[in-house]
Amino acid sequence: xxxxxxxxxxxxxxxxxxxxxxxxxxxxxxxGPLNIAISLCCIALLVWLVPPLFRWxxxxxxxxxxxxxxxxxxxxxxxxxxxxxxxxxxGLYPFEERWRPATMLLILVAMVLASTVRRFWNRWLLxxxxxxxxxxxxxxxxxxxxxxxxxxxxxxxxxxxxxxxVYGLALGYPRSILLALGRRSKLSLVRWFCTAIIECxxxxxxxxxxxxAAIMLPLFLPQGVTVDRLIRVLFAYTLFTAAYMAEVVxxxxxxxxxxxxxAADSLGLTYWQKMRLIILPQALTITIPAQVNTFIGLFKDxxxxxVIGVFDFFTTLRASLGDPNWLGFPTEAYVYAAAVxxxxxxxxxxxxxxxxxxxxxxxx
Amino acid sequence: MSSxxxxxxxxxxxxxxxxxxxxxxxxxxxxxxxxxxxxxxLGWWLYNNMLTNMAARGLQFGFGxxxxxxxxxxxxxxxxxxxxxxxQRALTVGLLNTLRVAVLGILxxxxxxxALGLARLSSNPLLRALTGAYIEVIRNTPLxxxxxFWHAIILQLPSVRQAxxxxxxxxxxxxxxKLPAFLADEALVSxxxxxxxxxxxxxxxxxxxxxRQAATGERRSTLLPGLGLLVAFPLxxxxxxxxxxxxxxxxxxxxxxxxxxxxxEFFALLLGLVIYxxxxxxxxxxxxxxxxxxxxxxAARALGLPGGRIMRLVILPQALRVIVPPLTSQYxxxxxxxxxxxxxxxxxxxxxxxxxxxxxxxxVEVISIFMAVYxxxxxxxxxxxxxxxxxxxxxxx
Numbered sequence: 001x002x003x004x005x006x007x008x009x010x011x012x013x014x015x016x017x018x019x020x021x022x023x024x025x026x027x028x029x030x031x032g033p034l035n036i037a038i039s040l041c042c043i044a045l046l047v048w049l050v051p052p053l054f055r056w057x058x059x060x061x062x063x064x065x066x067x068x069x070x071x072x073x074x075x076x077x078x079x080x081x082x083x084x085x086x087x088x089x090x091g092l093y094p095f096e097e098r099w100r101p102a103t104m105l106l107i108l109v110a111m112v113l114a115s116t117v118r119r120f121w122n123r124w125l126l127x128x129x130x131x132x133x134x135x136x137x138x139x140x141x142x143x144x145x146x147x148x149x150x151x152x153x154x155x156x157x158x159x160x161x162x163x164x165x166v167y168g169l170a171l172g173y174p175r176s177i178l179l180a181l182g183r184r185s186k187l188s189l190v191r192w193f194c195t196a197i198i199e200c201x202x203x204x205x206x207x208x209x210x211x212x213a214a215i216m217l218p219l220f221l222p223q224g225v226t227v228d229r230l231i232r233v234l235f236a237y238t239l240f241t242a243a244y245m246a247e248v249v250x251x252x253x254x255x256x257x258x259x260x261x262x263a264a265d266s267l268g269l270t271y272w273q274k275m276r277l278i279i280l281p282q283a284l285t286i287t288i289p290a291q292v293n294t295f296i297g298l299f300k301d302x303x304x305x306x307v308i309g310v311f312d313f314f315t316t317l318r319a320s321l322g323d324p325n326w327l328g329f330p331t332e333a334y335v336y337a338a339a340v341x342x343x344x345x346x347x348x349x350x351x352x353x354x355x356x357x358x359x360x361x362x363x364x
Numbered sequence: 365m366s367s368x369x370x371x372x373x374x375x376x377x378x379x380x381x382x383x384x385x386x387x388x389x390x391x392x393x394x395x396x397x398x399x400x401x402x403x404x405x406l407g408w409w410l411y412n413n414m415l416t417n418m419a420a421r422g423l424q425f426g427f428g429x430x431x432x433x434x435x436x437x438x439x440x441x442x443x444x445x446x447x448x449x450x451x452q453r454a455l456t457v458g459l460l461n462t463l464r465v466a467v468l469g470i471l472x473x474x475x476x477x478x479a480l481g482l483a484r485l486s487s488n489p490l491l492r493a494l495t496g497a498y499i500e501v502i503r504n505t506p507l508x509x510x511x512x513f514w515h516a517i518i519l520q521l522p523s524v525r526q527a528x529x530x531x532x533x534x535x536x537x538x539x540x541x542k543l544p545a546f547l548a549d550e551a552l553v554s555x556x557x558x559x560x561x562x563x564x565x566x567x568x569x570x571x572x573x574x575x576r577q578a579a580t581g582e583r584r585s586t587l588l589p590g591l592g593l594l595v596a597f598p599l600x601x602x603x604x605x606x607x608x609x610x611x612x613x614x615x616x617x618x619x620x621x622x623x624x625x626x627x628x629e630f631f632a633l634l635l636g637l638v639i640y641x642x643x644x645x646x647x648x649x650x651x652x653x654x655x656x657x658x659x660x661x662x663a664a665r666a667l668g669l670p671g672g673r674i675m676r677l678v679i680l681p682q683a684l685r686v687i688v689p690p691l692t693s694q695y696x697x698x699x700x701x702x703x704x705x706x707x708x709x710x711x712x713x714x715x716x717x718x719x720x721x722x723x724x725x726x727x728v729e730v731i732s733i734f735m736a737v738y739x740x741x742x743x744x745x746x747x748x749x750x751x752x753x754x755x756x757x758x759x760x761x
Contacts, residue, residue: 025490028488035488039490039491042488042491186392187396188396189399190396200739203739204700205701205714205738207706207714211718212731216731218417219414219418219727219728220410220417221413221417222413223417300506300507301506303506303508304508304704306707307707314508330516331517334512334513334516335513341505342505346504349503349504
């Protein structure tokens with residue numbers, strides 16, 4: 001009740017009726033000769049772009065049927081996407097075992113949704129992730145509990161995109177905190193070491209790290225030792241996540257007023273107590289919006305595994321372009337992939353904006 | 365407790381001759397020594413493994429292979445190149461291709477991003493909404509996807525004979541983009557030098573007028589004399605050496621003659637990088653201009669400054685402080701993202717390196733080379749941008 005009572009007077013003047021808003025919009029569009037000219041240009045652009053696109057994507061589109069039906073119609077071939085939908089989710093995972101990646105995706109979605117609720121931000125959530133992450137891997141790989149073993153080479157589609165993103169973050173995040181602390185350490189050797197790692201990783205493209213993991217890493221291991229390709233990808237991706245997140249965390253550490261450090265010191269806390277109890281909880285909280293933004297970038301970058309032939313969502317769709325029964329529909333596949341990535345990333349970015357508003361001083 | 369403190373007051377403990385480091389410092393030294401030992405041991409272990417592994421594959425560690433003939437066909441090269449040339453030459457061609465797309469991309473992305481950022485702040489809600497939609501869609505989809513999308517679109521364009529001709533002299537077909545260009549002869553060089561000289565003179569004029577205004581308070585515009593210089597000098601050059609001649613592309617048989625060509629791969633890469641990066645630049649520009657307090661606009665207006673000079677003298681210098689650091693990282697991102705060329709087959713540094721690795725097996729050396737090159741590019745760019753940033757940064761007195 002009190003929340004609504006305080007929100008109501010603020011919201012009342014800010015939300016005029018729809019009609020008023022529309023009238024205001026039109027008025028602002030045609031206010032003065034310059035604005036009229038700009039508006040006319042915009043309308044011309046829309047008229048030029050939207051109707052043909054709409055005709056292609058909806059009116060002339062083929063929703064069901066074969067490639068033959070698609071070629072007879074002028075519009076988009078959504079039947080192709082329909083045909084390849086489950087392939088783009090599960091990749092080459094054995095057909096009768098598909099319930100396993102499906103369950104894994106459900107767990108993933110449930111955990112992510114739970115993590116967006118601020119009321120759940122506590123130890124139990126961390127524990128939940130600590131159980132869910134290995135459970136997801138075991139479920140996918142099998143080999144125990146009566147589940148047939150499935151090679152990581154057969155994993156694919158949206159499942160593997162989710163796995164790379166989640167494991168990259170789960171493994172990279174703790175390391176990013178260590179790197180950030182190391183970069184601000186008083187011990188010069190530790191500082192140089194962490195700075196060198198962060199700058200070297202941030203200075204090169206992610207695909208060069210992926211190449212390194214895929215081609216160069218096997219050369220550095222003792223003879224006879226082989227590491228699964230997906231693990232090698234995760235190694236590169238974790239390194240990348242850690243370096244980028246470290247800079248965000250460092251920003252948070254630097255934003256802490258000096259008094260916080262001094263107060264902790266004067267209480268006689270050790271370095272690790274000071275960081276764990278005083279500095280990090282505050283520094284990590286204020287940088288959460290920035291962390292989400294960085295994660296959006298990292299999530300988009302999971303598509304780069306295409307260069308070493310890991311079948312993530314995008315690569316799976318790209319591979320289905322080579323299906324001899326369905327040649328010649330790359331645009332549809334790319335539009336579909338773009339739509340999926342857009343929905344996920346846009347949701348994350350709206351979430352980050354909401355957090356930013358909530359965290360702004362004086363917002364509560 | 366109290367007894368020790370009283371004795372402490374009466375008779376301070378004798379100082380050791382050599383001051384021992386405090387326990388905390390000792391602990392620090394110990395950790396650093398451990399870290400150094402771990403890094404050295406790990407490096408030594410990895411190096412030994414590498415030597416053993418390479419020996420097992422009949423390879424030798426070293427950069428000698430760079431001199432061998434590469435045999436890699438490269439479609440587009442700025443410097444003369446044949447497949448018989450060495451690996452070193454092939455990698456240089458790749459590097460130049462990377463730099464070509466990066467420099468052009470940075471220029472175009474800055475211009476487009478600036479325009480979009482200003483459009484995002486326009487008073488026209490329709491324009492604002494359109495720009496917002498563009499920015500959200502582009503920022504929230506992966507770049508690789510956009511690159512292959514543009515590449516697919518370009519490959520679906522009409523063939524050369526039915527090439528689209530949106531502007532005179534500009535042809536768009538599945539073979540890429542054809543643009544008219546000046547012939548690189550002495551007339552062009554002379555004309556460019558004339559332009560440069562005119563710009564320098566104009567700059568000198570501006571400096572002198574600024575000094576004059578500071579001394580006397582009287583302000584004179586340099587716009588007309590400056591534009592006059594910019595027109596007169598190239599005209600003079602044309603009269604003396606001759607006007608630069610156009611190289612106009614024309615359809616002849618099955619292909620175009622003349623003009624410059626952007627291959628479908630280069631064009632798709634450039635288009636994708638510019639469209640993608642411009643969306644980020646637009647947000648940076650918008651945030652930068654919005655970061656300048658409203659009071660600054662009002663104060664400048666109260667001083668009677670006209671709109672253009674408010675922007676140039678009051679708002680931009682303050683906005684640039686906010687804009688330059690994130691803009692630097694966008695430039696670096698664009699350069700690094702240009703390595704995605706490998707996905708659509710543009711022969712950039714990574715693409716050529718990849719082929720070299722497949723042919724020679726010298727993975728460690730080649731990957732070290734291109735990682736080092738990217739690191740150097742990153743460091744040089746951030747150095748230059750830091751210098752610029754220092755020039756525009758807040759000077760606290």
